[in-house]
């Protein structure tokens with residue numbers, strides 16, 4: 451099993467109140483699979499994804515990625531793990547505003563062990579012609595394509611996407627999903643994606659439904675529908 455999450459618990463303290471956000475969540479994915487996490491707002495989806503990717507810590511439980519037990523790593527090792535293995539894509543792109551498209555990619559490739567070529571990656575997301583533009587000079591869909599390029603330039607083992615199409619219209623969303631599908635096929639990248647859109651789960655090998663911090667249903671799709679044919 452490439453990604454194994456078991457009995458994950460996480461609570462947050464705000465003032466006197468402790469809220470249990472994850473109550474023993476568990477999921478798993480094989481290498482090269484696409485997984486989708488569905489669930490209402492506040493159910494713990496982003497918290498789960500952030501713990502898997504090592505940008506947050508759990509209280510108890512285990513996460514292992516490609517036989518690395520992420521939950522056991524020290525802070526320094528966790529940073530290395532994240533840098534070497536994980537690509538993140540967020541709903542609102544998170545590009546650095548005063549760097550060009552090319553420079554946004556190079557910030558990541560410069561600190562990666564075996565980065566892909568910046569131009570190749572920009573070509574893959576059809577953004578090479580806009581390499582010298584700044585994020586504010588791009589549409590939302592274009593910014594998201596750059597953020598995908600930034601996430602894949604390190605050739606990550608695991609691509610974590612938090613509502614990657616949440617801010618985009620239908621046809622741009624479908625383009626982004628096709629792009630993710632191509633990356634999955636071409637590089638064998640395992641992808642775990644949060645969405646509110648149940649239609650998107652049709653392209654996934656596995657679907658995890660979360661309710662108040664628990665995975666209430668794990669579905670294995672025997673057949674998947676290509677992103678190109680998904681409608682909503």
Ligand SMILES: Nc1ncnc2c1ncn2[C@@H]1O[C@H](COP(=O)(O)OP(=O)(O)OP(=O)(O)O)[C@@H](O)[C@H]1O
Nearest residue numbers: 462463464471489490491492493494495496497498
């Ligand atoms: N740093 C934090 N401090 C306190 N509470 C937090 C923190 N981060 C998240 N929470 C709480 O944890 C719960 C789950 O948050 P999370 O962001 O994981 O939800 P989500 O499923 O991603 O929701 P959405 O679909 O709206 O993005 C929420 O009730 C949220 O208020």
Ligand SMILES: [Mg+2]
Nearest residue numbers: 495496497612
């Ligand atoms: Mg969220």
